[in-house]
Amino acid sequence: MIVLGIETSCDETAAAVSKDGSIISSQISTQTIHRKYGGVVPEIASREHEKLLNEMVSNTLKDAKIFLQDLEGIAVTQGPGLSGTLITGICFAKGLALGLELPIIGINHLEAHIFANFLADPSLKFPFICLLVSGGHTQIWHVRNLKDYSLLGESRDDAAGEAFDKGARILGLGYPGGPEIEKLSMDGNDNAIKFPRALMKKYNLEFSFSGLKTSLLYHMDSHENENLNDVAASYQKAIVDVLIIKLKWAMKKTGCDTCVIAGGVAANQFLRKSVESMLTAQKVIFPDLALCTDNAAMIAYLGELYLSRGVKSEYDFPIQPNLKLV
Ligand code: KG4
Numbered sequence: 001m002i003v004l005g006i007e008t009s010c011d012e013t014a015a016a017v018s019k020d021g022s023i024i025s026s027q028i029s030t031q032t033i034h035r036k037y038g039g040v041v042p043e044i045a046s047r048e049h050e051k052l053l054n055e056m057v058s059n060t061l062k063d064a065k066i067f068l069q070d071l072e073g074i075a076v077t078q079g080p081g082l083s084g085t086l087i088t089g090i091c092f093a094k095g096l097a098l099g100l101e102l103p104i105i106g107i108n109h110l111e112a113h114i115f116a117n118f119l120a121d122p123s124l125k126f127p128f129i130c131l132l133v134s135g136g137h138t139q140i141w142h143v144r145n146l147k148d149y150s151l152l153g154e155s156r157d158d159a160a161g162e163a164f165d166k167g168a169r170i171l172g173l174g175y176p177g178g179p180e181i182e183k184l185s186m187d188g189n190d191n192a193i194k195f196p197r198a199l200m201k202k203y204n205l206e207f208s209f210s211g212l213k214t215s216l217l218y219h220m221d222s223h224e225n226e227n228l229n230d231v232a233a234s235y236q237k238a239i240v241d242v243l244i245i246k247l248k249w250a251m252k253k254t255g256c257d258t259c260v261i262a263g264g265v266a267a268n269q270f271l272r273k274s275v276e277s278m279l280t281a282q283k284v285i286f287p288d289l290a291l292c293t294d295n296a297a298m299i300a301y302l303g304e305l306y307l308s309r310g311v312k313s314e315y316d317f318p319i320q321p322n323l324k325l326v
């Protein structure tokens, strides 16, 4: 089956084509315009998607060497995400689906991040643990099958990506903050400053990162001429340490020996190296960088999985900015 996937939940405009379970074309355009504002401005993001979508989809189809008439279904991100940006993607997708008389499916963005791991490693088998670490979410999922998930724990406040983004802003760095902090950390001593780790009672799988961010703010207020490399490295380690220990506990608690790391923060090389060195007995899967951050390949892939099973949405399905997985 040939399915076009469209992703516009935040500031990446993306389109991809999935054919018989493989991605034959995937294009992503990251909106750099938000950098000067230190975060995504929803209205600007929506307008950018609106400008880019038509060309993005045409280029993706051209790259896949297929015509509109070859498509057999459309998959589009339904939520969670920003209302305005979701509307641009969904309206575009509905127009195409109605015009071409194709089935359409609204996709849960979080579920798609989890399933991106099947693209990264087609030998991945259920059940597995998924650490989902994006700009809006920090969650640990026990994934037993398609549509059979339980949430083992999540953040009570800021997501890990948000902690990177807010931390970067405090340090006067650009947006998105994760790559900026990672870059600065490379020349730093990650044991230089003892930042707090929250909710560390054994087997507690909840997260909290807002205290860490406040602690960074106090630290910067009370230390002039601080070595920013050391601060960034210590801050990054405080986030990564907590992610890894909780992932370890989740695997122990469920008896699962496979884990996958999904979402934008999974692009972090320090996280990757630390997971690999701390979870030696377990099978760990990280998607390629392009599959970690927002992309349409994961939307097209999951869309094809559902549409090929006859699962589809009504043509009037709404956006769901706060869509949950369970
Ligand atoms: O999954 P994603 O692309 O978008 C959401 O659905 O939120 O994740 C974006 C988040 C941002 O907070 C960004 O700072 C973080 O992923 N991120 C990173 C890195 N690259 C992106 N965090 C740490 N290290 C990175 N290299």
Ligand code: ZN
Residues within 6 Å of the ligand: 109, 113, 134, 135, 263, 264, 293, 294
């Ligand atoms: Zn995402």
